[in-house]
Amino acid sequence: MDKSTIVCRCEEINIDEIETAIKYGAETFDDIKRLTRCGMGPCQSKNCIGPVNEIIANNTGKQLKDLPLTRMRIPVKPIKMKVLVTDIENSSIASVLAESVDEDGDNR
Amino acid sequence: MKTDVLVVGAGPAGIKAALTADRAGADVILIDESVFLGGQLRSQTQYFSNLPKNIDSGLGIEIYNELENQLNNSNITVFTNHTMVGSFKNGNIGVSNGEKVLEIQSKKNILAPGAQEEALIFPGWTLPGVMTAGAAQILVNREFVRPGNEAIMVGSNIFALEVALLLQQCGVSVKAIIEEQLNIQCKDTSKLGEIGNIPIFTSSRIKAARGRGKVEQVIIETPNGENELYVDLICVANGFRPILEPFEILNCEFTYKKGLGGWIPKYDNRFLTGNPNCYVAGNAAGITDLGPILLTGEIAAWNALGEIGLVSSIVVDKKIKNLWVELSRLEDEYVFKERLNLINNTSAIKY
Amino acid sequence: MKKFDVIIIGSGVVGSSIAYHLSEYKEHEILLIDKDFPLSGTSGSTQAWVWVHTKVPSWYGELSLYSAELYPILEKKIGDVEYNRTGGIAPFFNEAEREKAYRLAEKQAEVGIDIKVLTKDEVLEMEPYLSSKIAGATFSKLDGTVNPFRLVELYVKAARKNGVKTSYYNRVLDIVKSGNGYQVKTERGTFLTTKLILAGGPWSKDLGELLGVHIPIKQVRGQIIITEPLQPFLKYTIGGIRQTVNGEVLIGYSKEEVGYDRRTTLDVIQQTAKMAIDFIPALAEANIVRTFAGIRVMPLDELPILGQIPGLPGAFIAAMHSGITLSPIVGTLMAELLTEGETSLDITRYSLSRF
Numbered sequence: 001m002d003k004s005t006i007v008c009r010c011e012e013i014n015i016d017e018i019e020t021a022i023k024y025g026a027e028t029f030d031d032i033k034r035l036t037r038c039g040m041g042p043c044q045s046k047n048c049i050g051p052v053n054e055i056i057a058n059n060t061g062k063q064l065k066d067l068p069l070t071r072m073r074i075p076v077k078p079i080k081m082k083v084l085v086t087d088i089e090n091s092s093i094a095s096v097l098a099e100s101v102d103e104d105g106d107n108r
Numbered sequence: 109m110k111t112d113v114l115v116v117g118a119g120p121a122g123i124k125a126a127l128t129a130d131r132a133g134a135d136v137i138l139i140d141e142s143v144f145l146g147g148q149l150r151s152q153t154q155y156f157s158n159l160p161k162n163i164d165s166g167l168g169i170e171i172y173n174e175l176e177n178q179l180n181n182s183n184i185t186v187f188t189n190h191t192m193v194g195s196f197k198n199g200n201i202g203v204s205n206g207e208k209v210l211e212i213q214s215k216k217n218i219l220a221p222g223a224q225e226e227a228l229i230f231p232g233w234t235l236p237g238v239m240t241a242g243a244a245q246i247l248v249n250r251e252f253v254r255p256g257n258e259a260i261m262v263g264s265n266i267f268a269l270e271v272a273l274l275l276q277q278c279g280v281s282v283k284a285i286i287e288e289q290l291n292i293q294c295k296d297t298s299k300l301g302e303i304g305n306i307p308i309f310t311s312s313r314i315k316a317a318r319g320r321g322k323v324e325q326v327i328i329e330t331p332n333g334e335n336e337l338y339v340d341l342i343c344v345a346n347g348f349r350p351i352l353e354p355f356e357i358l359n360c361e362f363t364y365k366k367g368l369g370g371w372i373p374k375y376d377n378r379f380l381t382g383n384p385n386c387y388v389a390g391n392a393a394g395i396t397d398l399g400p401i402l403l404t405g406e407i408a409a410w411n412a413l414g415e416i417g418l419v420s421s422i423v424v425d426k427k428i429k430n431l432w433v434e435l436s437r438l439e440d441e442y443v444f445k446e447r448l449n450l451i452n453n454t455s456a457i458k459y
Numbered sequence: 460m461k462k463f464d465v466i467i468i469g470s471g472v473v474g475s476s477i478a479y480h481l482s483e484y485k486e487h488e489i490l491l492i493d494k495d496f497p498l499s500g501t502s503g504s505t506q507a508w509v510w511v512h513t514k515v516p517s518w519y520g521e522l523s524l525y526s527a528e529l530y531p532i533l534e535k536k537i538g539d540v541e542y543n544r545t546g547g548i549a550p551f552f553n554e555a556e557r558e559k560a561y562r563l564a565e566k567q568a569e570v571g572i573d574i575k576v577l578t579k580d581e582v583l584e585m586e587p588y589l590s591s592k593i594a595g596a597t598f599s600k601l602d603g604t605v606n607p608f609r610l611v612e613l614y615v616k617a618a619r620k621n622g623v624k625t626s627y628y629n630r631v632l633d634i635v636k637s638g639n640g641y642q643v644k645t646e647r648g649t650f651l652t653t654k655l656i657l658a659g660g661p662w663s664k665d666l667g668e669l670l671g672v673h674i675p676i677k678q679v680r681g682q683i684i685i686t687e688p689l690q691p692f693l694k695y696t697i698g699g700i701r702q703t704v705n706g707e708v709l710i711g712y713s714k715e716e717v718g719y720d721r722r723t724t725l726d727v728i729q730q731t732a733k734m735a736i737d738f739i740p741a742l743a744e745a746n747i748v749r750t751f752a753g754i755r756v757m758p759l760d761e762l763p764i765l766g767q768i769p770g771l772p773g774a775f776i777a778a779m780h781s782g783i784t785l786s787p788i789v790g791t792l793m794a795e796l797l798t799e800g801e802t803s804l805d806i807t808r809y810s811l812s813r814f
């Protein structure tokens with residue numbers, strides 16, 4: 001197939017870019033993802049995982065059953081920030097500055 | 109929000125699981141991301157006959173209507189347009205309707221997210237006019253939109269042929285069916301008869317789709333050389349893959365079973381996953397047909413009921429035994445063998 | 460048995476940087492081993508700030524400063540790692556914190572880290588999308604960001620070009636003292652080496668155990684939100700938030716000790732989203748496409764562990780939080796130490812022997 005064929009349509013990554021990552025040593029979908037951004041778009045690899053794993057199998061001689069899944073994380077589908085927050089009133093996440101200086105203003 | 113059983117996904121498996129739990133007296137919440145219930149079933153106009161003994165044969169939409177009828181006569185709390193977002197540290201599931209996130213605390217979860225269609229890449233596959241067979245079916249049967257005028261179908265499994273026929277019925281000229289393998293994949297000879305004069309090219313594939321801003325032309329490679337066809341619709345039926353996101357978020361383990369659609373959540377003979385509060389049902393437990401899909405929903409629900417303590421273990425064991433017998437009768441032999449294979453190797457699940 | 464001068468265990472940002480800097484001397488046969496693949500661990504799950512101004516004690520701030528100063532030079536050598544010295548803003552929300560901010564500025568000035576303590580109006584003029592509820596902020600021109608994927612990829616590429624051998628998907632099973640060197644037993648065979656560097660990040664403790672050495676680090680999970688790509692609207696790196704070159708906004712500053720569990724949880728993600736909106740109200744309308752978690756490498760006193768391992772000649776360690784910020788200086792110093800036996804900056808404060 002033409003090497004310029006798009007595999008990941010969200011990030012417009014083509015076969016050639018994926019094969020280049022494999023030549024660099026990538027063996028799994030997530031290896032390729034971090035090198036190329038393949039699968040990092042809005043669909044979060046729901047469409048390209050199958051085709052990419054076939055390209056890996058064809059290039060490395062590995063079987064599909066030996067190719068691990070990509071990591072799947074919250075949210076299952078994109079969600080607006082304000083919807084996610086819902087009725088949380090106070091964030092418990094520390095601030096960078098507050099962490100840097102303790103009550104005495106010295107090192108932690 | 110508290111409940112006995114939370115069912116995620118209101119396709120046939122999820123609905124069946126919810127109904128089973130409801131009838132035994134459990135509080136049930138059933139959620140689906142769509143505003144429609146029934147998943148793909150409500151868009152299916154093909155005839156189903158190989159069904160569990162308490163369900164009448166009929167068109168997909170008729171079977172769905174009967175399930176909806178039963179839902180309407182139940183105490184199940186149904187949330188349409190609610191998507192699972194993720195899980196909290198305490199294991200509760202967060203769902204959202206696009207306005208806020210609701211935390212649902214359930215004793216048991218039954219996850220029935222279904223399957224998604226596998227993409228097929230070829231030069232030009234991202235052009236408008238290329239879509240999955242399932243998408244074409246939804247456009248025609250649910251949205252009443254004709255997806256194109258002149259089409260080809262890629263794939264020759266039973267679903268591909270059914271959708272090709274549907275397209276023809278609504279006035280789309282299906283110019284060819286393309287199959288990469290040596291043989292036509294559909295084993296149902298009556299379906300092949302219905303296909304009639306649509307040419308089927310085996311050992312063939314799409315070389316490229318072309319067009320300005322949309323599909324206008326497709327070039328296919330056949331053993332007898334290249335063929336150029338002028339079409340505005342390319343339907344792809346490249347098989348199904350279980351949807352796994354909810355399972356990973358809930359810390360279930362996975363295993364690979366080719367005959368069940370590739371990677372699936374590990375589960376045991378109770379359809380219990382690696383998370384002791386999560387059952388799996390439907391196509392997510394392995395790609396199969398409508399009859400077995402309904403049975404898996406029922407099996408999962410009975411086990412959840414038993415664990416919650418709403419039904420005695422003697423009753424559960426008896427129900428499950430009968431349902432497994434029925435599953436072995438209805439399910440494709442190879443698929444069932446793969447399922448047994450999975451279950452027999454699942455002692456490794458860590459609870 | 461294949462023999463090397465130096466084996467580096469761990470091909471994250473720290474191990475890969477050391478491999479590259481050491482290979483620049485062209486004196487050593489070097490093997491870089493990783494149990495997975497570069498970027499599969501901590502270095503690939505970070506916001507990747509090159510952050511200086513709030514790092515205390517000030518002598519640690521100074522080390523971070525030197526490292527940040529090396530980035531422009533590094534880019535000329537290994538290629539474009541998308542280092543962007545945006546300047547860094549650390550907001551505060553009440554006036555009581557302004558006093559602390561001044562004290563920080565005073566301390567850091569002693570080592571040449573220039574911090575401005577800004578009023579609310581000054582901050583909002585610089586970064587108009589910040590919340591009008593903030594009271595002020597500390598600001599430094601020295602802070603910035605880098606693309607961690609490009610950074611590690613290019614360290615490895617440059618190291619390979621200099622002759623470094625890499626062995627990925629190869630777990631180290633055991634390390635045995637052998638003559639005046641070490642035998643490193645791996646899934647893909649046993650190698651001999653004169654010098655050994657442990658750069659295992661969150662797994663440093665496990666590697667230490669193979670040598671009978673206690674490496675006092677904790678694993679601290681941080682959960683991060685990624686938005687859809689947005690129009691560029693944040694000029695600066697904000698403590699907890701940055702916008703990447705392609706427009707996504709990364710948000711997160713959570714800390715949990717849950718072992719090596721990289722899942723994200725709705726509790727912390729909701730809290731993080733709340734923080735995002737508290738800082739930048741306009742983010743309320745942004746879509747979140749992904750969350751991820753990284754496992755920080757946190758030495759018990761939170762300062763880098765760097766240098767020779769006491770009692771084990773030829774064995775070295777480099778384990779630290781902020782490996783992205785520190786990788787250029789740590790690579791440089793470790794390469795000096797292994798090649799010349801001494802470093803251009805005194806690193807005795809960072810020795811494992813302090814614990």
